[in-house]
Amino acid sequence: MLRLVGQWGESTQGKQAHEFDGAAWQEQFAALPGNAQATLRQALAAVAAQTPSAKVDEAMLLRLAENLAIGFALERFERGEVKVNAVQQMLERMNQELGALRKILRAREEKMASSGIAVESHEDVLDRQFWAAVSESGKRAVLSSPEAWCIPPRNVQHYAEELLGRGESQAAGTILRKYAACVRHKDAEARKKASIGVAQLAGLFSKAGSQALPEGLALAGRQMTAEPEAEVQTLLGAAFVRLSQESCVHRCYPAMRQALDSLADLEAVRPSWAQGLRARIGLENRLPECIEEALAGEAMPEGLAGVLVRLPQAAGEHLAARLARAVRRSERERIVELAKEAGGSCVRHLEEVLKSDSSAKSAGVMGLLSRLDPAVLEELLPLRLRQGRRGYQDAVVRQLAIAGAPERGRLLAHAIEQFDPLVLPLALDEIGMCGDAETAPKLLQLAEGEILPESSEYVRVKAIDALGRMRAPGVASHLRKFVEARKALGWVYPEEMRTAAAQALMKLDPDWMSAFLPQSGLNSEALALAPLDAMPERDVVRHRRYRRVRLPRNVPAVVASARGKSASTISVLSLDGGLLSGDVQLAVGTEATLKINAGLRSISVQAVVRSVRSHQASFETVGMGLDDRAKLRRLLVALGG
Structure with a gap:
């Protein structure tokens, strides 16, 4: 039937019009089965009815042939005579029969493509039109079957988006999970196509219920440990990375946990591949963002604890660094709560850092460790303090003060x-x-x-x-x-x-x-x-x-440090520090001696710079003679303290 339509189309073009044998064409038409003859007559009549006064051109004939092909395939599929994978093969064969008509239109398509206009392949056109003609129940049945991989990803995406648009997220999740299960198909070609499709559909998994993304990762992860084909391994790895990245972007912590579990399983059998995937996904790099969002929320996000347990080293170090920046007690307690959720592996890592790492790094974990295991810290603290210099000891005291153990x-x-x-x-x-x-x-x-x-x-x-x-x-x-x-x-x-x-x-x-x-x-x-x-x-x-006194007038001071001397003024002062103003060229942690103007004899104070802003620096007193302290006290009383 398609061949007859193609011959008719060729007869309308150039010299082939003179070579067309109408009798032979009629003879072939008569040889068709009765239902096929009726179908073709109906199709030709429909074309004539649509364009009663227009010339039937090759494009219209092509649409006619395509409609016949789709109708034939759909009828056999709905009667159950062929499965969905056979439909695909049938469409490919019929596409070849339509080759003659397409040759006629090729010049036009090439011209469109050269102009930058996207032109679908003929197979894609047939497939898309066939899928659009399939009933709702037929689509759901196919996509719920082990042969779902035969359906092009764009069709799966379109149907899943329709379900989501109608509020049927669970149904969409079921469809996506069934499709993802095809990555474990016994046929390598099926696994290949399914892997490509999962990567393209990754953005939908996070929208289709709570289980679609974790289950998709679990299926891909299990197959990665056993996949024998190198090409499929590459495609499967790409799909796994895309799903994992979606879990990070949407903070789907159960899915992130599943990704980490799958990577751990893969590392046991294919360590180099697992390490490469881990680097591409970058879960550890996302952890600070996750921690910040958890601290800003009212409750612990579901599943975050499982992620922290699986990343004990990164979790311990990020939480220790975050604790050092805490300014609110409530914020600090949330950080400690997260660290406790990270479990014993996190504590053991912090203890190992304290025992063996550099001074700066070991100082950074002491605050958090004082809340998680103070007994170990009590044992090791004297030794680390003895080995550390003044700046290290200062950092330790401040860490312990912030932690509030x-x-x-x-x-x-x-x-x-x-x-x-x-x-x-x-x-x-x-x-x-x-x-x-x-x-x-x-x-x-x-x-x-x-x-x-x-x-x-x-x-x-x-x-x-x-x-x-x-x-x-x-x-x-x-x-x-x-x-x-x-x-x-x-x-x-x-x-x-x-x-x-x-x-x-x-x-x-x-x-x-x-x-x-x-x-x-x-x-x-x-x-x-x-x-x-x-x-x-x-x-x-x-x-x-100690009480701070905002001075009614700035008090002159001379700051002497390793960089030399500079003149400044003090606007806020107390017995344990103050605020310098002016052109302050001091870095945080700088040790300096301040000479505060207080009459005939200045007050000498040893101090450490704690913070620096534009034209301001706060300092903390670390030493002074008692005569100077008594004089400072009298100055503060005189200035309103």
């Missing part, structure tokens, strides 16, 4: 002998802020000079401040001697040490201190500038240790 006071007190003299004051402040009274005996020994006798008086004052903050029981009688001890021409202890002890006694034994104050010779306004207590109800990770 209840054991941090004990951890720092246990290693107190290992601290650099300029870092020890910061450690003592944090011990006091922690409020662990079990550390009081060691702090009292330090305040009285029984341990670290070579330490500065400033360190001893810091120890007294810490005792007052934690309201340590049983130390009031020891602190009284600092306040009331006299010698022939005055008091035994320096003014600032007496002031610190008096401030601690105001918290420990207020009745005694109030009674003794009139005869103490201490200034009540200076005593009011006392160390601040931690405020656990506030949603911050670090608490102010």
Whole structure:
């Protein structure tokens, strides 16, 4: 029947029109089965009815032939005479019969293609038209069968999108899962086509129910471990990568977990291939984004814990780094919660970093490790502090302060002998802020000079401040001697040490201190500038240790560092730091000596730069003489403190 239409088309072209044998054509037509003759007559009549006054051209004949081919294939498919894979072969054979008509149109198509107009292949046209003619039930039956791979991906995509548009996401998911199952077909050609199709359809898997993407990855992963054909391996790997990337983009954590499980299985049998796929997918690189989104949400995303467990090293290091940047207590606790969900492998990796890695990296994990396994940290901390320099020790103290472990006071007190003299004051402040009274005996020994006798008086004052903050029981009688001890021409202890002890006694034994104050010779306004207590109800990770005073006028200061001297001014000041203003050319972590203008004699302060902004730098006090501290206190009181 198609051959007859083709001969008729050829008869209308050029010299072949004179060679057309009408009698022979009629004879061949008469030889057709009765139903075929009726079909052809109906088709020709339909063409004549559509264009009663127009000349029947070759394009119209081609459409006629294609409609006949599609109708024939559809009829046999719906009667169950052929399966879907046989339909494809049938369409290919009929496409060859239509070759004569297409030769006539080839020049026109080539001209269109040269003009940049996309022209579908003839096989694609037939296939698309056939698929459009298949009923809804027929489409679903084919796509739910093991032969779904025969359907071109664009047809699968179109049908799945129709289902999604109607809100039938579960049905679309079933179709996609059945199609993905074809990657495990026994026929290599079927696996090849299915792999190509899955890669093209990857964007739909994340939209079609919760199971489509994980199951698609599981099917591809299982086949990768057993696939013998090199070409199919390449195509299957590409499909797996696309599905994995979709799981990352859409934060489908169950699918990400499945991708990691499949990679682990593949690594056991084909390690080099698995490593290459892992690098192309880049799951580890996506982890920081996932963590940030989890921290911003109200609840832990479903399935994220499983991903963290499967990436313990990356999870541990990212979470440790993120903890160091936390500014809110609620944020910090979410980070710790995520780290706990990452499991024992994460903790063991952090412990290994602490034991063997460089100083900078080991310092970065101590904060998180203090929340996950403080016992291991207590064992290793003194050794690492002894090996580390001043900057390393400073970073450790700040990490432990941010992490806020209840054991941090004990951890720092246990290693107190290992601290650099300029870092020890910061450690003592944090011990006091922690409020662990079990550390009081060691702090009292330090305040009285029984341990670290070579330490500065400033360190001893810091120890007294810490005792007052934690309201340590049983130390009031020891602190009284600092306040009331006299010698022939005055008091035994320096003014600032007496002031610190008096401030601690105001918290420990207020009745005694109030009674003794009139005869103490201490200034009540200076005593009011006392160390601040931690405020656990506030949603911050670090608490102010001393009251800040915003100065009514900027105070001149000279900053001396390894880069030389520079003039600056101070706009905010406290007993433990302040804010420099002006053309500040200092990097974070720079150690400097500040000379603060305070009358005839300047106040000398050893400090570390903590942050730098445009024309501003904050500094933290790490050391100073007690005379300078007393003078600084009086300056703050005079300026409104």
